[in-house]
Amino acid sequence: MPIPLRVLFIEDSEDDAALQVRLLAQAGYDVFHERVDSPEGLAQALERPWDIVISDYSMPHFRGTDALTITRQKGLDVPFIFVSGTIGEDSAVAALKIGAQDYLMKSNLGRLVPSVERELRESEERRQRKRLEEQVHQLQRFEAIGRLAGGVAHDFNNVIGAIMGWADVGVRAAEQGSDLQDKFLKIRSQADRASGLTRQLLAFARRQMLQTCNTNLNELAKEEISLLRNVIGERIDIQMNLAGDLSIIWADPGQIEQVLMNLCLNARDAMPDGGRLLIETKNVEVGEDYQRTHAYAVPGRYVLLKVLDSGTGMDAETLAHIFEPFFTTKEIGRGTGLGLATVYGIVKQHKGFIDVDSTLGQGTAFRVYLPLGNGPADQPERPMIGALRGGTEGILIAEDNDDLREAAQEILVSLGYKVIAAKDGEEAVRAFEHHVNEIHLVFLDVVMPKLNGPDAYLKMAALRPGMPVIFTTGYATEINLVPIRTRQTSVVLQKPYGSHYLAQKLREKLDKKN
Known part of the structure; x- marks a missing residue:
């Protein structure tokens, strides 16, 4: 099957460009190309994406070195090859020094295909290295933010704990049903809300206490979605594709419920006019190939939780910040900016990882990888609710x-x-x-x-x-x-x-x- 290849030719000879297109097509490439021969034409062409630029070195009204300078000034990391009939050795060396990847003589176009293949391969390797470096930088930034968030939340917890404690004292001391007792109950309610925010900060900082056990993700997902249907709304079509042979995970059920809830609510907000929400689970094997392009991944067997929506999608700039605490694209007052940060922290604390793909206007897919358990699913302990019991000890x-x-x-x-x-x-x-x-x-x-x-x-x-x-x-x-x-x-x-x-x-x- 032909390999798609987008080539920008900077060439005054239409015949020379056509010859190079034929050579690439014979090598198995499906070539989409454009030819320019002026600075203005080049500037316009560079607004579109290209896999490689092939330029003549010497043209009547445009120098190849100027073309290279314009290309690099655009900030494009695209392979640039000179193909010329007049370039000398000194000029070729100078061209390489200012950023060209290779130079060829028009009299020896047998080198064209090998040179293009090599530069495309090296260009992809550079892109992968850059992605990995950006991922490592993001992880380091999250670590720093997490330390700050965890420290702040720890201090807030002491303050909130004191407010909760004294509010409880006031509730018990005030006359039953009195206006004073009602005021203490309101203070207690607001302290609970503040406690929820600090818990989310601690989750991002990976400083929550986990109650891990062998957990059935499918059962947990069914239960959580049944609770969320009314919140998500009737205009969104919720679909579930749960693997029948899904492995048990080692997780805190309450925290994974939080992950699923936050991802589903994020999807709901991305589809204000309705759409499709898919929750999918399956067993996966993460290999070294995946790790080479995802710095945070650890090879091994995982359970995959995928949450996909058909919403508005996100651009690259938004994607780079979605897991940071307090980052939000919503209107003021419509969110804390902690939902996805909480998801990130919970997944990392479970020794899993998360990635996301998104396209503007098409939707978003979150993939959560969770470690396997070591036995049948446990029955999580449910908190007891009832009157306060005291004693004399x-x-x-x-x-x-x-x-x-x-x-x-x-x-x-x-x-x-x-x-x-x-x-x-x-x-x-x-x-x-x-x-x-x-x-x-x-x-x-x-x-x-x-x-x-x-x-x-x-x-x-x-x-x-x-x-x-x-x-x-x-x-x-x-x-x-x-x-x-x-x-x-x-x-x-x-x-x-x-x-x-x-x-x-x-x-x-x-x-x-x-």
């Missing part, structure tokens, strides 16, 4: 943030617990030593001044082996301290935590001990 709280510590203490005291509070690890150990027989559970921040939570727990466990413990932390990187230091798997609450969740986990831990 003794609880030691260690938290260096004053507002978080005081709010948690206030809530637990109101539930009937006897609470001892400490502002760092060393103070917590001293309090534990003085009240060792009165404490039934310790609630420790992972990172604190003087002595971190896991190390403080080791000292306590030396005095009371098997002491129940719950840790709390701002983001996932700190969680590694827990099993490393304590040599055991422990319950870890991610900040900001609500009073219901804290009370539930405390009660579960105490009841299990009893």
